[in-house]
Amino acid sequence: MDHAVDLEGYLERLKEEGFRLTGPRRVIIETLLENLGRHLNARELMELVQEQDSNVGFATVYRTLELLVGLGMLNRISLEEGFSRYEVPDEQMHFHLYCRFCGKTIHLDDEKAKEALVRSWMGDSGFVLLPQTFEVAGVCSDCRQCLADGAEALAPCGKLCRGRGARFCRRHRGGAEA
Amino acid sequence: MDHAVDLEGYLERLKEEGFRLTGPRRVIIETLLENLGRHLNARELMELVQEQDSNVGFATVYRTLELLVGLGMLNRISLEEGFSRYEVPDEQMHFHLYCRFCGKTIHLDDEKAKEALVRSWMGDSGFVLLPQTFEVAGVCSDCRQCLADGAEALAPCGKLCRGRGARFCRRHRGGAEA
């Protein structure tokens, strides 16, 4: 799944585009490539980068991320958490199941076939598909069990119920302990 | 595409869940249902709501959005703009092509069939699919023409090149006028 991306080639590409190969950029890119499967966000990336070089600042991390995204060398993705995550684009697409309530993620198989299918959707639109990760939102079986009586009400379950929605979670409101 | 959602039924659902039907909530929900296809963000929603009742504050808009999302009555979506957009969940999924460079969006057909396909991806994972909108990222033909020599470099084209990436856009950096 995480078949290594060539670091030197990646760095070279930056240079070919006319950007300078600086220390901070090097560390940031190395970190990104060493954590291919993790979908780091800016803060997580920052923390890892600072283990290597504590001088690198937030601004540089953000600027480098934006540069890479602008060059198509990095994808910005969102799990609706209120901030962005980033992934090094792979040759091919990836497909995940994402539980909207507990955040659990499952990686799907046969990605090549699925990608071909998605590509076929573009038809004669003139669009060219960019490899990306699809997060298919759903409810996992664990959370489904937690969903009380009114099955379609889809109230968040009490176990993980992380993030913003927690405040209105019926389980939490009742005081039934998180 | 935007087959009306029943306002009273929607409001009723809130009450059934044990939440109060207040003026501000009413206005917010009305506005949401009157702009089904627009994928409003919090600020846009706020502005529309204030045309109806200038007393409603940002906090209430955010709190109501969060409440509805928590109840599964609203989906939070992201176009990687740095903030969230919201959509009233439809019975069925929707599929868009989204140009990563100019932001152009095209609505795809045969959504029922595509949805069935996506549902089949869930296999025996135990997940239940939640109706959602898929934004398939790509490059539209207009932007493809703007992509200079190094075709795979994918530098943003100069025309619309909106949002955060603009600063590093090769076209803009050169001073070649946006």
Added chain:
DNA sequence: TTGCTTGCAAATTTTTTGCAAGTAG
């Protein structure tokens, strides 16, 4: 050298929260 880059701190933007006052049920 030249001018792209960086770090820092301040500024923005988006979203959340505390709290007294308002109000639906």
Added chain:
DNA sequence: CTACTTGCAAAAAATTTGCAAGCAA
């Protein structure tokens, strides 16, 4: 009445920007 809700203002959190100093090419 009761306690869920609201508006306001302050607080947080995420991201961006101005600018003098640093450094790659």
